[in-house]
Every structure is written in structure tokens, then in C-alpha cells.
Amino acid sequence: ADAAEPDHTMIIGTQESRESTRVALEIIRDLAASCYGPSGRPKLIRANESGGAVTVTSTSHRLFGAMRLQHPAARVLLELLSARQAHGADGGHFTLMLSTELVLRVHNSRVPPRLATALLQEALEVCGRFLHEPDCACAPRLRAGSLPSLLGLVRAVVAPKRVALPGVDADGLQRLCVLLVDAFVRSLPDDEAGLRADACDADNADDGPIRLLPGIRQLALVGAPCTDSEIVDGVLLDVPLADGAPLPKPGAPLHVALYAESLEAGADLVGDAAIQLGGAAAAAAEATLARFADALAAAGVRLLACQKLVAPALQRLLLARGIIPLPRLSLRHVGAVRRLSGAVLGSGLGVPPADALGRLGGAAMRRLGGRDYLHLLPPPAALPDGSWRRRAQPVLTLVLWAPQRSAADELAAAA
Numbered sequence: 001a002d003a004a005e006p007d008h009t010m011i012i013g014t015q016e017s018r019e020s021t022r023v024a025l026e027i028i029r030d031l032a033a034s035c036y037g038p039s040g041r042p043k044l045i046r047a048n049e050s051g052g053a054v055t056v057t058s059t060s061h062r063l064f065g066a067m068r069l070q071h072p073a074a075r076v077l078l079e080l081l082s083a084r085q086a087h088g089a090d091g092g093h094f095t096l097m098l099s100t101e102l103v104l105r106v107h108n109s110r111v112p113p114r115l116a117t118a119l120l121q122e123a124l125e126v127c128g129r130f131l132h133e134p135d136c137a138c139a140p141r142l143r144a145g146s147l148p149s150l151l152g153l154v155r156a157v158v159a160p161k162r163v164a165l166p167g168v169d170a171d172g173l174q175r176l177c178v179l180l181v182d183a184f185v186r187s188l189p190d191d192e193a194g195l196r197a198d199a200c201d202a203d204n205a206d207d208g209p210i211r212l213l214p215g216i217r218q219l220a221l222v223g224a225p226c227t228d229s230e231i232v233d234g235v236l237l238d239v240p241l242a243d244g245a246p247l248p249k250p251g252a253p254l255h256v257a258l259y260a261e262s263l264e265a266g267a268d269l270v271g272d273a274a275i276q277l278g279g280a281a282a283a284a285a286e287a288t289l290a291r292f293a294d295a296l297a298a299a300g301v302r303l304l305a306c307q308k309l310v311a312p313a314l315q316r317l318l319l320a321r322g323i324i325p326l327p328r329l330s331l332r333h334v335g336a337v338r339r340l341s342g343a344v345l346g347s348g349l350g351v352p353p354a355d356a357l358g359r360l361g362g363a364a365m366r367r368l369g370g371r372d373y374l375h376l377l378p379p380p381a382a383l384p385d386g387s388w389r390r391r392a393q394p395v396l397t398l399v400l401w402a403p404q405r406s407a408a409d410e411l412a413a414a415a
Contacts, residue, residue, distance in 0.1 A: 060092025
């Protein structure tokens with residue numbers, strides 16, 4: 001592994017001269033080029049000269065994020081890299097190679113910067129229009145219905161990531177690429193309404209530096225070879241179940257009520273607060289929560305999922321009526337549960353109408369990597385059609401295994 005030389009980082013962080021700008025750009029260009037493509041090499045980045053955390057990577061956003069470059073020109077280019085990541089995870093190294101080379105050519109020329117900026121913008125617009133012309137030989141067409149084409153595209157992204165694939169041979173690489181293509185195809189909605197919903201979800205999603213497809217969730221785990229990776233139908237939640245939560249029998253469908261707001265109105269008057277506020281106030285709050293729990297049970301709800309808090313008193317009342325409470329789902333999980341079940345988000349202590357409830361094919365516990373996960377299964381096809389089914393869309397959990405953490409992070413980024 002090649003390490004960036006410490007004196008380069010020192011120059012980038014302290015000098016503001018024209019020469020230091022050139023050095024900063026050349027470092028970024030050379031590092032990106034040395035990691036680019038099948039012949040690229042991974043890098044080992046140490047946090048500081050005295051030691052600290054070590055990052056081993058060949059992925060652009062992890063490499064340059066770990067370096068923490070401070071030179072103004074370097075920071076502008078890294079913001080460009082972040083913008084590139086928002087539109088797709090691949091192509092980061094090429095983006096940096098192209099942009100630094102353009103800036104360096106201008107930097108070394110006698111053309112005034114203002115004129116050079118206008119010329120470069122116009123030239124890039126001409127190139128962009130050319131790439132979209134039918135007879136452009138630089139932009140080969142990708143047949144989305146061709147398995148070899150999709151496998152070739154995935155392989156071009158995954159194969160160079162050597163840190164992500166320790167000990168993986170040609171057969172293992174092929175199996176992993178087939179798995180990724182399979183997950184992509186199986187997560188696609190069946191109709192145009194689902195595709196429009198996907199586009200809306202993608203616009204509002206916030207999955208960090210890499211935007212994932214709405215129908216695919218990733219779970220990166222450590223402790224097994226990469227070839228043990230698998231696709232799980234449904235959603236795996238790393239949220240703890242309340243003590244005594246009644247898991248349904250295998251295959252038993254569940255009606256789901258989904259809430260975006262905290263379900264604790266009046267719950268602060270239950271329990272210890274009753275000592276201060278008196279038994280009458282506590283009894284009234286308890287009665288309000290009990291009526292809500294009774295209404296949910298009467299509507300056939302067997303799982304209540306909430307993005308935020310669910311009062312402990314309400315959780316006890318739900319459990320007593322055979323309803324599984326899932327509090328604190330957060331934005332990371334609530335969107336997947338909504339998509340999988342077709343539930344409409346409710347608010348307040350009100351029971352959603354029957355056509356706003358979601359459906360699931362069941363729930364079960366599954367142990368992976370030493371942790372317990374709640375597995376929410378997709379709704380069975382045998383259920384009668386309804387408005388919820390038009391809202392429900394496929395969700396897959398892509399379980400990515402790797403023998404160590406650095407490989408797991410790299411594999412998740414590549415996938």
C-alpha cells in the first residue's frame with residue numbers, strides 16, 4: 001500500500017502561494033490516478049504523524065475524506081467530489097483527474113482566469129451535447145434488459161476495489177456481481193406509479209455520501225467471507241424488541257399502523273409523575289392510552305411502528321393486547337417500513353382508517369454477526385387487493401459480509 005507523504009499534507013495546509021496551489025492540485029490528481037481502474041492501488045492514510053486511526057481504501061470519497069486537505073483549491077475540488085457522490089457513487093477518481101487537469105492547464109497557461117473559465121464552460125457544454133448525439137462513438141448504449149451488459153457494468157465498478165474483496169477469486173467475484181444485479185432487478189417496482197414513487201423517495205432520501213436505490217437497503221457485516229453475502233426479502237431492523245413482545249406465528253400476516261410523531265401525549269402523567277400530580281390526572285392519562293390501544297386492537301393492528309418515541313405506559317398496554325410496539329425507528333427505517341407495508345403515516349393518538357393500514361407477511365428474529373435483527377417480511381400475494389397494495393413496493397436487504405471492517409466499508413461503498 002502507498003501512503004501519502006506527510007510533507008505534502010504540510011505544504012497543502014500552510015502555504016497559500018501559487019506554487020503551493022500547483023502542488024496541491026498535483027497531489028490530488030496523482031493520488032486519484034494511482035487508485036483508478038483495474039491497475040489502481042489502495043492507499044493507507046494515517047491520521048497524523050504520531051499515529052492515530054488508519055484508513056485503507058481505494059474509494060475516492062473515503063480516501064480524500066480521511067486526508068482532510070485544507071488548501072482552498074483542494075477543498076473546492078473535494079466539494080466537487082461530494083456533489084458527484086450525490087448523483088452516483090462511481091466516477092469519483094475520474095472526476096478529480098479531469099477537473100484537476102483542467103485547472104492545472106489553465107494555471108500553467110497565459111490565458112486570463114476569467115476568460116479561461118468561460119472557455120472551459122463552453123467547451124464542456126459542447127462535449128456534453130456531443131455525448132448525447134446518436135452517432136457518438138464515445139457513449140456506448142447500455143441495454144438495461146441485457147444481463148451481460150448489467151454484469152459488465154457492475155464488474156467494472158466492483159472488481160478494482162481490492163480492499164473490498166480480500167481473498168475473492170474470479171468465481172467469487174462473478175457471484176457477487178450477479179448478486180448485486182439480482183438485487184437491483186428485484187427491487188424495481190412493477191408499474192409506473194411505483195417508479196414515480198421511487199423518484200420521489202430518491203429526491204427526499206438522505207443516505208449519507210452515497211444515495212442508494214429506495215428499494216435496496218444495505219447491511220454491512222464483519223466476520224465472514226464476501227462470498228457469503230446474500231439478499232433478504234423484506235427489511236432487517238436493528239431495533240430491540242420490548243420484553244414480552246409477541247412474535248406472530250411464521251407466515252401469519254400483520255396489519256401495521258405507522259406513525260411519524262411521538263406517541264406520548266398525556267403519558268408523562270403516568271407512573272412516577274402520578275405522585276406529584278395526583279391519582280386523578282394519572283388515571284385520566286392511563287384511560288386515554290387504554291382507549292387508543294383498544295381501538296388499535298379492534299382494528300386488527302398487530303404491529304405499531306413509530307419514527308419517534310412511544311410512551312412506556314402505552315407500550316405496556318399494547319403488549320397486553322398482543323400488539324408489537326416498534327418505537328424509535330428513525331428516518332433510517334421508517335421509510336423502508338412504509339414502502340414495504342404500504343402503510344400511510346398517521347399522527348396523534350388516532351387509529352388510521354382500514355385502507356391506511358399497512359400489511360406485512362410476518363415478522364421473525366434473525367441473528368447475524370452476533371446481533372439480533374427483526375425481519376419484516378413482504379406482504380403475501382394472496383391477500384385481497386386494496387389501496388395499500390398500490391402503495392406497497394418491494395424492499396430488499398442486501399447483506400454484505402466481509403472479513404474485516406475496512407473491507408466491509410469498501411464493499412458497501414462499491415455496492
